[in-house]
Amino acid sequence: MDDQHNETIKQAPLLEARNLTKVYEDxxxxxxxxxxxxxxxxxxxxxxxxxxxxxxxxxxFLDFIQPTSGNAFINGVDxxxxxxxxxxxxxFVSENVQLYPNFTAIxxxxxxxxxxxxxxxxxxxxxxxxxxxxxxxEAFDKKLKDFSKGMRQKCGIAIAILKDAPAIxxxxxxxxxxxxxxxxxxxxVGELRDEGKAILMSTHDIFRAKEIADHVGIxxxxxxxxxxxxxxxxxxxxxxxxxxxxxxxxEEATGSLINSLAE
Amino acid sequence: MLxxxxxxxxxxxxxxxxxxxxxxVCSVLILISIFIGINEYENxxxxxxxxxxxxxxxxxxxxxxxxxxxIAHREPTPMQIxxxxxxxxxxxxxxxxxxxxxxxxxxxxxxxxLFAIFRVIDFAFIVQxxxxxxxxxxxxxxxxxERENGTLKLAFANSVSRVNYLFAxxxxxWLGLIIPLLIPxxxxxxxxxxxxxxxxxxxWMSISGLIGLSVxxxxxxxxxxILVSALTRKSSLSFLLLLVIWIGSVLILPRMGxxxxxxxxxxxxxxQLEAKQExxxxxxxxxxxxxxxxxxxxxxxxxxxxxxNERRAYRDDKEWEWLEKDDVLRKKVQSDIIENNxxxxxxxxxxxxxxxxxxxxxxxxxxVSSFRLAAMNLAGTDIDLKNRYEQSMRIYxxxxxxxxxxxxxxxxxxxxxxxxxxxxxxxQLDFGRNDQTLDTSDMPRxxxxxxxxxxxxxxxxPDFGLLGLFILLAFGGSFIAFLRxxxx
Ligand SMILES: Nc1ncnc2c1ncn2[C@@H]1O[C@H](COP(=O)(O)OP(=O)(O)O)[C@@H](O)[C@H]1O
Ligand SMILES: [Mg+2]
Numbered sequence: 001m002d003d004q005h006n007e008t009i010k011q012a013p014l015l016e017a018r019n020l021t022k023v024y025e026d027x028x029x030x031x032x033x034x035x036x037x038x039x040x041x042x043x044x045x046x047x048x049x050x051x052x053x054x055x056x057x058x059x060x061f062l063d064f065i066q067p068t069s070g071n072a073f074i075n076g077v078d079x080x081x082x083x084x085x086x087x088x089x090x091x092f093v094s095e096n097v098q099l100y101p102n103f104t105a106i107x108x109x110x111x112x113x114x115x116x117x118x119x120x121x122x123x124x125x126x127x128x129x130x131x132x133x134x135x136x137x138e139a140f141d142k143k144l145k146d147f148s149k150g151m152r153q154k155c156g157i158a159i160a161i162l163k164d165a166p167a168i169x170x171x172x173x174x175x176x177x178x179x180x181x182x183x184x185x186x187x188x189v190g191e192l193r194d195e196g197k198a199i200l201m202s203t204h205d206i207f208r209a210k211e212i213a214d215h216v217g218i219x220x221x222x223x224x225x226x227x228x229x230x231x232x233x234x235x236x237x238x239x240x241x242x243x244x245x246x247x248x249x250x251e252e253a254t255g256s257l258i259n260s261l262a263e
Numbered sequence: 264m265l266x267x268x269x270x271x272x273x274x275x276x277x278x279x280x281x282x283x284x285x286x287x288v289c290s291v292l293i294l295i296s297i298f299i300g301i302n303e304y305e306n307x308x309x310x311x312x313x314x315x316x317x318x319x320x321x322x323x324x325x326x327x328x329x330x331x332x333x334i335a336h337r338e339p340t341p342m343q344i345x346x347x348x349x350x351x352x353x354x355x356x357x358x359x360x361x362x363x364x365x366x367x368x369x370x371x372x373x374x375x376x377l378f379a380i381f382r383v384i385d386f387a388f389i390v391q392x393x394x395x396x397x398x399x400x401x402x403x404x405x406x407x408x409e410r411e412n413g414t415l416k417l418a419f420a421n422s423v424s425r426v427n428y429l430f431a432x433x434x435x436x437w438l439g440l441i442i443p444l445l446i447p448x449x450x451x452x453x454x455x456x457x458x459x460x461x462x463x464x465x466x467w468m469s470i471s472g473l474i475g476l477s478v479x480x481x482x483x484x485x486x487x488x489i490l491v492s493a494l495t496r497k498s499s500l501s502f503l504l505l506l507v508i509w510i511g512s513v514l515i516l517p518r519m520g521x522x523x524x525x526x527x528x529x530x531x532x533x534x535q536l537e538a539k540q541e542x543x544x545x546x547x548x549x550x551x552x553x554x555x556x557x558x559x560x561x562x563x564x565x566x567x568x569x570x571x572n573e574r575r576a577y578r579d580d581k582e583w584e585w586l587e588k589d590d591v592l593r594k595k596v597q598s599d600i601i602e603n604n605x606x607x608x609x610x611x612x613x614x615x616x617x618x619x620x621x622x623x624x625x626x627x628x629x630x631v632s633s634f635r636l637a638a639m640n641l642a643g644t645d646i647d648l649k650n651r652y653e654q655s656m657r658i659y660x661x662x663x664x665x666x667x668x669x670x671x672x673x674x675x676x677x678x679x680x681x682x683x684x685x686x687x688x689x690x691q692l693d694f695g696r697n698d699q700t701l702d703t704s705d706m707p708r709x710x711x712x713x714x715x716x717x718x719x720x721x722x723x724x725p726d727f728g729l730l731g732l733f734i735l736l737a738f739g740g741s742f743i744a745f746l747r748x749x750x751x
Contacts, residue, residue, distance in 0.1 A: 062420050064750045084422045092420035098413030100271075102278040114267050116421045156417075163421075 012076065013037035014089070014167040014198035015044075015061065019070035022056050022222070030056040032222040033070070038198040038215075040166065043189065045209035046202040048219035054202035055095075056222075058171045061200070062092060074167055088117060091165040095172035097156030101145035105130065105155055108144055109162065116163035129158040134184050150181045157188055168192060170201040174208060186212055265427055265434075272435020276401060282439075285397055290447035292389050297451035300344030300385055301458050307339035307371070314356065323703050328670040331701070333359040333663055335656045337367065338711040340643060341460050345386040345473055348644025351378065357656050359709070361664040365656040367649060386451070387638045390477040391631060394444065395484045395513060399505045401440055402488025404498035405432055406745060411498060419750050429493075429745045433738065436485055441478055448474060465716040469641045472720065476641065479730045480634040484509075486737030493744035512629035520626025528618040536611050543603045551596045555589065619646065627726070630733040637726035643714050645722075655712035662707045 020034040030053045038044040046054050059065045061072050063083035072079045077086040099108040109126050130140060133154040144152070153173060160168055170189065174182040182205075190212050193199055203209055209216050210233060218226040276282055318334045325331045336356045343350045354367030355374075372379035409415040418428070452470065455462055462470070488505060495501040531539070562585065566574050626632035639645035 059751060062416075064416065064419070084424060087420065087422045090420070092417070094413065094416060096413060098417065100275060100414060101412075102275065102280070107274070111267070111271050112417060112421075115264075115418055115423060119267075159417075169420075 013039050013073075014075050015169075015200050016073040017057065017060075017070070018073070020057065020060060020067050020072060021069045022053070022060065022065065023068045030222050031060075031067070034219075034222070034224055036200075036217060036224065036227075038167070038200050040198050041193060041196045042214045043193045043199045043201060043212055044215045044217065045213035046200065046217050046219050047204065047206065047209050048202070049204055051221075052219040053222040054219060055171055057219075058092075058169050058200070058202060061090070061169055062087065089165050090167045090169060091116065091160035091163040092169045093153070093156040093160050093171070093173050095175050096149065097152045099144045099147075099152060099155060102143060104141045104143055105135065105147070105151075106140050109155060109159055112159045113162040116159070116165070118163060121162060125162070126158075129162050130154070132161070133158045133188060134181075150177050153177060153181070153185065157185065161188075161192065166196075167198045168200070170199065172202055172204065174203065174205065182208065264423070265431055268423075268428060268431030269435040269438070272432055273439045276436060276439030281400065285400060286443050289389070289393060289397055289444060292384070292393055293386065293444075293447040294451055294454070296384050296386050296389055297344060297454055299383075300347075301454060301460055303383070304339055304341055304344050304460065305458070307343075311336055311339055311355075319703065322706070323701050325701055328667045328674065328701065331667065335359050335365075335659055335709040337652050341455070341462050341466055342469055342642035343385075343644055344455075344460070345470065346638045346642035346644050347383050347385045347387075348639040348642055349646060349648055350644045351383060353649045353652070357653070359656065359660045359663050361660075361667070365653050365660055367652060367656075386448075387473070387477075387635070387642075390480060390638075391634060392513065394477070394481050395509060395631075397444075398440060398481050398484035399488050399502075399509060402436060402485050403492055403502045403505050405436065405489045406493040406748065407495050407501055408492065408498045410496065410748075410750065415750050425746055425748075426742065429489075429742055432489060433485070433741075436489070437482065440485065441481065444481070445474075448477075468716055469643075469719065472641045472723070473638055476634060476637050476723075476727065476730070479727065479734065480630070483630050483730060483734050483737060486734050486741065490737045490741040490744060493741045493748055496749075513631045516629035517626040517632045517635070520624070520628070520632065521622045523625050524618050524622030528614060528621055530614045530618050531611060536607060540600075540604050540607055543607075544600050547596050547599055547603075551592065554592065558588070558592075627729055630730050633726035633729040633733075637723035637730075640719050640723040640726070643719055651712045651714065656709065659707065659709045666705075666707055 015036075015038040017034050017036045020031050021029070022031040023029050034053070034057060036044060036046075046057065048054050056065070060067050061074065061079060063079050063086070066080060074086040075089040077089070079086040099105075100111070103111065106123065106126050109130065110121075113121060113126075127137075127140060131137070135151060135154045135158070139147070139151060144155075147155070157173070173189075174185050177185060186208055189199060189201065193212070193214070201213070213233075214230045216226075216228050216233060217224045314334075314336050318336070322331050322333060334356050337353070339350075351371045354370050356369060357365045357367050359365070404411075406415070409418070419425075487508060491504050491508070492498065492501045495504065562581075566577055569577060623632065623636060627636075636645070
């Protein structure tokens with residue numbers, strides 16, 4: 001009992017999903033009794049195809065939707081009970097970062113970082129962060145409406161870095177990026193992990209997950225069908241594992257697609 | 264946090280490309296309307312003064328007091344620069360004579376029909392139509408636009424309370440729209456000073472009230488814009504909905520009020536009223552002649568059995584008594600008719616008042632009506648403008664008629680001329696002093712009815728209150744909607 005208690009203190013997860021179940025109003029069960037923990041200095045990759053429930057999980061962590069049952073905790077705070085307190089400790093980068101089109105990169109970063117509770121930064125700090133994420137200096141004072149998706153993702157991760165929250169949620173942050181940008185992004189995420197952040201990242205990119213994740217969870221139709229650590233993954237052919245677990249899902253999907261086409 | 268959010272809204276508005284264009288259009292419109300209003304007012308004043316002078320000369324040159332055709336003129340007010348109200352539709356003058364009732368004729372629009380086609384665009388009109396559209400244009404996507412953009416999600420990934428966020432939205436948009444709008448308005452007020460428009464303390468108060476009212480009105484449309492954008496997911500839908508709401512509240516509801524009231528409380532036209540009055544008049548005279556023939560029959564009966572001489576003697580004896588009796592009877596008929604005309608008129612007027620009240624109250628379902636009514640009340644160009652003038656002109660008419668009667672008595676004779684029969688020169692008509700002009704120095708002058716600032720403010724307070732209520736409803740509604748808003 002006492003031992004267990006000590007262990008939970010020692011290994012207190014920054015992000016935790018406890019029995020998370022989400023059934024949408026139209027009856028779709030997007031999450032089924034999901035359990036996961038992300039500790040400081042860890043990257044947890046949620047691997048799953050379209051509609052697996054990745055975005056649903058992250059939306060619950062951000063209190064954008066309420067779980068049907070179960071709880072999500074950030075730094076031990078139940079998101080549903082005290083969202084404002086919980087969200088102090090999390091930064092978020094969506095799969096398609098959107099900022100104010102009439103503001104410059106610096107103005108956008110300034111606004112969202114201040115909104116995140118950090119108001120002591122100077123322009124230098126913003127520039128340093130933007131350079132770190134690989135944005136060209138010429139773009140700093142350009143309006144966001146002229147930015148490409150890659151540039152916007154960079155701004156998004158710069159905002160997350162500057163918010164300096166202990167936990168980070170990334171929802172398919174590299175989807176739609178060219179390979180080079182994707183690689184750079186992955187490198188940044190690795191750096192953040194090394195700084196001690198707890199990172200929950202959703203992706204459908206097996207290779208990227210294998211590259212940097214400390215834990216990989218395969219999500220299929222709302223069920224976490226497998227969870228492997230980095231060490232466990234070493235000897236495993238993740239592609240095969242993924243395909244194996246996804247097979248059922250794929251069949252279902254193609255089946256329903258054929259059905260819908262037949263109709 | 265709050266000030267950060269407010270600053271962001273302000274910046275977002277001021278930096279948006281549509282802002283510069285719409286702000287420029289609104290400013291130019293406001294300034295032009297005030298400038299044209301000042302011109303229009305100055306013309307009206309010149310015309311008013313010239314007409315008064317002409318009327319004065321006409322009186323002085325009349326051959327006798329009995330010949331005098333007096334005219335009372337409606338005085339322009341500087342407030343018509345901002346709210347023309349019914350100023351252009353009400354007659355500018357009325358003849359003042361003992362024979363005819365006061366009736367305002369020759370409205371500015373009837374004199375210059377071109378203006379009636381493209382009606383005058385005054386400040387109140389610009390606020391009512393243009394600024395409300397302006398407010399909608401900047402609020403229709405206040406919430407759902409940020410959702411579509413994805414910025415709502417990014418913002419609420421932080422420790423931000425929804426109440427603060429929405430409050431900042433209101434405050435930021437409000438400051439971002441109202442402050443820029445106050446600039447052309449204040450410049451417009453400077454124009455009043457530059458052109459030396461005679462604006463007194465009371466008028467300044469009314470103008471301040473009008474600006475406050477306009478701010479409330481625009482605030483309402485900001486509120487309704489944010490409400491609808493917090494009730495919908497797509498900005499294309501909220502824009503459409505707001506356009507429908509705008510058309511309904513600005514163009515349809517106010518008119519519906521008038522139409523519905525016309526159905527519920529029908530009133531008669533002037534022609535119908537006159538027909539009724541004439542019918543009574545005819546019936547009354549018919550009754551009178553019937554009574555008269557009865558009386559004469561009874562008088563004949565009294566003389567029955569008399570011979571011709573006796574009859575004559577009897578008639579001579581009774582003549583005055585009979586004449587007096589007949590006169591009383593005739594006077595009774597006349598007073599009955601006047602009395603009846605008055606009651607019918609009163610009834611008609613009261614019914615109109617009821618209809619008016621009902622029309623306004625139905626129209627007030629739209630805050631646009633409240634704005635219009637309060638604006639006209641503040642400016643004194645409200646629906647009662649005509650009544651106020653006609654009433655004061657009637658009082659003046661009585662004064663003037665008395666004065667003329669007195670003058671005529673002084674000059675001797677009735678109707679302004681003296682008949683003298685002379686054996687040498689025969690019959691002479693003397694129209695008084697037709698070689699000289701009349702001395703009009705002590706003639707009573709007409710002065711415009713003054714509504715006190717207090718009454719005009721008091722009559723606009725209910726509409727201020729209603730506007731405030733509508734604003735509270737819009738704001739309260741948007742808070743409720745946003746607390747349940749799905750951020751995704
Ligand atoms: N608002 C919603 N209403 C109903 N069903 C939804 C809603 N959002 C997502 N879903 C469904 O829930 C499942 C999981 O969706 P999501 O979490 O977005 O998947 P992923 O992000 O892994 O692609 C899908 O079947 C999707 O169709
Ligand atoms: Mg997703």
